[in-house]
Amino acid sequence: MPGVRERGAPVPPTAKAAFAALLAVAGMLMLWVWTGAPGWALGGCALLAAVVLRYAVPRPALPHAELHGGPLDGHRVPALPPPGRTVVLRGPDGTRIRYRRDGSGRLRHVAPPR
Known part of the structure; x- marks a missing residue:
């Protein structure tokens, strides 16, 4: 405006x-x-x-992971789940969105079952 x-x-x-x-x-x-x-x-x-x-003294950063796919694509989360575990996050509209770590360590969107 x-x-x-x-x-x-x-x-x-x-x-x-x-x-x-x-x-x-x-x-x-x-x-x-x-x-x-x-x-x-x-x-x-x-x-x-x-x-x-x-x-002023640098401290080690916590591990972060970038989300791939789904409505939260590109967002970063501060914790890495173990491989094969599913993470459930809240979307902007309150929906539950599931991500799972793949073999490369990335968190990929898991589509809801149909």
Whole structure:
């Protein structure tokens, strides 16, 4: 629609938490400047170190699998079922959609029985 701005992707919760923590660091350092109490500086530096360790240090990613076929084609799921097991997922309209791992490790859509 003309005149309507499209919204971007939502901000992930980790970015919101890091932003809030860094705002708290800035506030603690300002309190240190205003009061001269070293506890505010130590607390701010400790919180800054915690944020850096939590968000800047890379961690191993969880295994993901891409769905092939069916209404959820192209979506990624965070867990891999064992080979031969069927995964039942909810579709956008609330229907149950079944996927099964094939020999190559991909999750393929299993058509409902007729």
